Amino acid sequence: MAGAPQKKAFALRLDPALHQCVERLAATELRSVNAEIEVLLREALERRGIRVERTPPPRRGRPPEVEE
Template identity: 50%
Template sequence: MPAEKKAYPLRISPVVLEAMQRWADDELRSVNAQIEYVLRSALHANGRLKPAKAKPLADDETR
């Protein structure tokens, strides 16, 4: 069963969005997946998000 996701409108500057699009393209991810990846990385790095239990991710959640 896929993890539930909550939709959230995001206002983002065109410059940041373009940079995210290039980065997402390099990583073979959608912009949405790239934004979530970057947010998760920052949250983990700052101790704001506990590591997930060892559970394999679906392909669409990783790339």
């Protein structure tokens, strides 16, 4: 997938009680903990007036057939 946008990976240390709360919230929303943290960060930034545009997701499936 050359040129596909990559997600930035980094270590995040959380208080175990905070992680447990986020984990429970993620389960009720049917999301992973990672996706839930991303949603919470976007909501917090938006409340502060910072709009973060979503990058388009990578294309899935087989590439289109090329006629020769």
